[in-house]
Amino acid sequence: MAGSGQQVVVVGVTKKVSPHRQSRNPVKPKRPGQALLSLSAAAMALPAFAVNQPTETEVAVKSSYYEEDPIRASEEVVVFGDPERYTIKVNQFYLLKPIGANWSLTFDYANESMSGASPWGAVADDEGNQQLIMSGASIDDSRNKVEGTVTRYLPESAWSVTLGGSREHDYRSDYLGLAWIQEYNLKNTTLAIDASYASDELTPTDASDFGRIEQADKTSRSLAISISQILSRSQVAQVGYGVTKRSGFLADPYKLRDVRPDQRLEHRVSLGYLQYFEPWGARLKAEYRYFWDSFDIKAHTTSVSLFKSLGQDWDVEPRLRWYEQSEASFFALGDRYDLPLTVAQSSDARLSSFGAWSTGFSINYTRDVMKVGLSYDRYVSEPSAGIGSPSGHRALMRYELLSLGVRFRL
Amino acid sequence: MGSPCEVWLHGASPDLLSETGRWAEAEALRLEHKYSRYRDDSLIGRINARAGSGSRTPLDEESMQLFAYADHCYDLSGGVFDLTSGSLRALWHVGRETIPSDQEVALALRHVGWPSVEWRTGELRLPNRNMAIDLGGVVKEYAADTIIEGCLSRGVRSGLVNLGGDIRCMGEHPEGGPWPISVKHPFETGALAKLLLDHKAIASSGGYERFIDIDGKRFTHIIDPRTGWPVDGLAAVSVVADQAIVAGSLATIGMLLGVEGLDFLNESGADWIAVDQAGQIHGAIISN
Amino acid sequence: MTSKMKCTWLFVCLLTLAGCQAVAPWEREVLAKDEMSWTSDPLGQTLEQQVHFSKEAASGGLGSAGGGCGCN
Numbered sequence: 190m191a192g193s194g195q196q197v198v199v200v201g202v203t204k205k206v207s208p209h210r211q212s213r214n215p216v217k218p219k220r221p222g223q224a225l226l227s228l229s230a231a232a233m234a235l236p237a238f239a240v241n242q243p244t245e246t247e248v249a250v251k252s253s254y255y256e257e258d259p260i261r262a263s264e265e266v267v268v269f270g271d272p273e274r275y276t277i278k279v280n281q282f283y284l285l286k287p288i289g290a291n292w293s294l295t296f297d298y299a300n301e302s303m304s305g306a307s308p309w310g311a312v313a314d315d316e317g318n319q320q321l322i323m324s325g326a327s328i329d330d331s332r333n334k335v336e337g338t339v340t341r342y343l344p345e346s347a348w349s350v351t352l353g354g355s356r357e358h359d360y361r362s363d364y365l366g367l368a369w370i371q372e373y374n375l376k377n378t379t380l381a382i383d384a385s386y387a388s389d390e391l392t393p394t395d396a397s398d399f400g401r402i403e404q405a406d407k408t409s410r411s412l413a414i415s416i417s418q419i420l421s422r423s424q425v426a427q428v429g430y431g432v433t434k435r436s437g438f439l440a441d442p443y444k445l446r447d448v449r450p451d452q453r454l455e456h457r458v459s460l461g462y463l464q465y466f467e468p469w470g471a472r473l474k475a476e477y478r479y480f481w482d483s484f485d486i487k488a489h490t491t492s493v494s495l496f497k498s499l500g501q502d503w504d505v506e507p508r509l510r511w512y513e514q515s516e517a518s519f520f521a522l523g524d525r526y527d528l529p530l531t532v533a534q535s536s537d538a539r540l541s542s543f544g545a546w547s548t549g550f551s552i553n554y555t556r557d558v559m560k561v562g563l564s565y566d567r568y569v570s571e572p573s574a575g576i577g578s579p580s581g582h583r584a585l586m587r588y589e590l591l592s593l594g595v596r597f598r599l
Numbered sequence: 600m601g602s603p604c605e606v607w608l609h610g611a612s613p614d615l616l617s618e619t620g621r622w623a624e625a626e627a628l629r630l631e632h633k634y635s636r637y638r639d640d641s642l643i644g645r646i647n648a649r650a651g652s653g654s655r656t657p658l659d660e661e662s663m664q665l666f667a668y669a670d671h672c673y674d675l676s677g678g679v680f681d682l683t684s685g686s687l688r689a690l691w692h693v694g695r696e697t698i699p700s701d702q703e704v705a706l707a708l709r710h711v712g713w714p715s716v717e718w719r720t721g722e723l724r725l726p727n728r729n730m731a732i733d734l735g736g737v738v739k740e741y742a743a744d745t746i747i748e749g750c751l752s753r754g755v756r757s758g759l760v761n762l763g764g765d766i767r768c769m770g771e772h773p774e775g776g777p778w779p780i781s782v783k784h785p786f787e788t789g790a791l792a793k794l795l796l797d798h799k800a801i802a803s804s805g806g807y808e809r810f811i812d813i814d815g816k817r818f819t820h821i822i823d824p825r826t827g828w829p830v831d832g833l834a835a836v837s838v839v840a841d842q843a844i845v846a847g848s849l850a851t852i853g854m855l856l857g858v859e860g861l862d863f864l865n866e867s868g869a870d871w872i873a874v875d876q877a878g879q880i881h882g883a884i885i886s887n
Numbered sequence: 888m889t890s891k892m893k894c895t896w897l898f899v900c901l902l903t904l905a906g907c908q909a910v911a912p913w914e915r916e917v918l919a920k921d922e923m924s925w926t927s928d929p930l931g932q933t934l935e936q937q938v939h940f941s942k943e944a945a946s947g948g949l950g951s952a953g954g955g956c957g958c959n
Binding site: 222223224225226227228229231232234235236237238 | 660661664665667668671672675741744745748749840841842844845848849863866867868869
């Protein structure tokens with residue numbers, strides 16, 4: 190090896206360009222750092238790096254506060270009970286842990302505590318106007334839900350098994366889910382199939398005092414299929430179809446008079462679209478769902494959200510949602526006690542025709558491994574904006590939801 | 600790999616470490632056997648043997664992705680990063696006594712040209728009998744990445760892989776802190792740069808270790824596939840990046856571009872250091 | 888079925904007019920962003936689905952699963 194001080198002579202070479210070859214200048218980077226980014230992204234496709242499995246452990250907690258508006262209206266509307274509606278506090282915990290090179294585990298816990306009044310029933314006066322009978326004293330209830338998922342990752346697919354349970358003092362639900370994901374076209378196309386089964390048991394409180402059913406069972410079986418397709422480097426679209434069959438006691442046991450069929454078949458078709466706008470650091474998400482079921486209910490749901498980065502650490506996401514549904518075939522504005530108990534009827538607001546606007550906003554701050562987010566949503570029902578002629582229900586929902594969450598990726 | 604290789608793993612469980620170490624060694628050998636151009640039974644050996652015959656060699660997913668990556672490097676470098684340029688080495692072989700004529704160079708360049716290689720269909724065909732593919736540079740660095748990523752997913756979180764001067768490390772040095780690395784100076788004894796690597800890779804490209812002398816003039820062994828002549832300008836380039844394959848490609852492209860390579864490296868976004876033939880140092884590697 | 892045929896078939900299902908050029912793995916840096924996934928906030932999504940399930944007749948859709956509650 191030449192020591193210092195010794196000059197190494199190298200021939201000055203004049204570049205002779207062969208006539209067969211076009212000498213191209215190297216790609217001039219449009220932005221500094223492009224070569225590094227470009228090669229790093231390219232390298233990610235290599236099998237050494239291309240593992241589907243998440244590489245980081247994720248832990249998230251979220252606390253939320255939900256409050257419904259009291260029934261707006263004069264005393265003529267609420268003939269009994271408390272016009273104050275529900276307030277709910279929710280605490281959630283989430284953990285995602287990669288295990289070895291091919292597995293991951295997800296754990297999900299939620300605790301809800303709710304209090305407030307809800308409609309027991311309604312009567313319709315001679316002009317067809319509704320008057321509400323609300324539950325009296327505040328209902329205090331809490332719900333705990335635990336769920337775990339195990340996922341196995343394969344080079345171009347993954348499958349997962351989910352087990353979960355939800356417990357309230359008057360309601361128990363246990364469920365099982367299976368999911369399969371398969372990728373095609375250099376992972377540009379993803380097919381997902383989900384199947385689930387839930388077995389629920391109701392044991393309404395004060396059953397004998399109010400003539401409620403003392404115990405009832407309900408099962409739900411669902412199957413969904415969806416296809417997600419990458420359209421370009423910044424666009425993705427998704428289409429899906431799902432079907433659910435519910436059987437058993439489907440009515441609301443706390444209503445004064447609520448009789449529903451013992452089977453319900455639900456269908457839904459969904460479309461989704463994502464687009465990223467690189468110059469603005471912004472992302473548009475649009476989703477649409479059409480729902481129809483054997484209760485004769487049809488519903489359209491449309492939502493749009495815009496995500497925008499603000500500098501390195503902050504981002505905001507305003508969103509908008511429009512929902513409209515038609516009324517169930519057996520919906521009645523006022524309860525009819527003259528009809529036998531074998532005839533389906535319900536004055537439940539959730540089965541009436543209405544529309545609802547929801548507007549919301551999230552703001553997030555990311556620093557190192559931590560991300561903090563605050564979000565607010567306001568949901569307002571429009572009684573006359575449903576599908577078909579308006580039902581005119583007066584216990585339609587308006588609520589506010591505020592959430593604060595923290596997420597760590599380690 | 601043709602050069603000294605070592606793998607250092609550090610952790611609490613001796614069983615896990617030795618098992619992982621065995622896997623790492625087996626994996627390095629697997630990649631070497633599969634992609635070596637010196638073996639008749641390797642993928643590259645078979646591809647090169649069939650050059651010009653019209654027959655196609657099927658590529659598996661890993662090979663496909665490596666060629667796709669090399670193709671990307673070809674575009675990014677304006678054509679200097681060319682897997683088929685190895686055949687130019689035969690032109691500028693050790694022991695050659697005269698400088699090649701223009702006709703000899705033009706003839707040699709007819710067997711060079713990555714765009715003419717058919718590979719996108721999943722089967723590779725070299726159209727010309729004297730064409731040959733050499734993945735040697737890329738595979739060595741890829742092996743370093745494969746080993747590190749494999750160790751991480753097996754639960755071994757501290758270690759260093761050094762395959763012939765291409766280094767990638769993870770976690771902490773056994774005595775604590777990042778891994779201390781020194782980069783050899785091409786001409787002088789002692790280090791060109793000393794740095795601490797924290798979960799990163801450093802790769803070096805240098806023509807100073809092999810060269811040929813013709814008529815008292817010294818030529819490097821790195822040939823510019825656009826012109827058919829050895830490059831001048833840089834004696835050594837080292838680049839730091841998160842992946843060894845990225846660091847290696849940037850170092851190779853920088854080296855192949857000669858003096859133009861300094862601008863490319865400067866704008867690449869990576870930390871780099873280079874020494875030109877006059878001994879002047881360019882760039883700087885900042886310890887992270 | 889060749890890759891191109893599969894792609895065409897899926898197009899019909901997707902009811903989309905966009906072109907179907909496969910995006911190579913090394914052009915995925917935008918698609919890899921959090922905000923470009925269908926569920927970037929699993930807890931938020933679960934909560935929102937729960938609220939809507941208890942207030943509206945329609946349920947389910949893209950990315951949902953889970954059991955029941957006494958709220959509906």
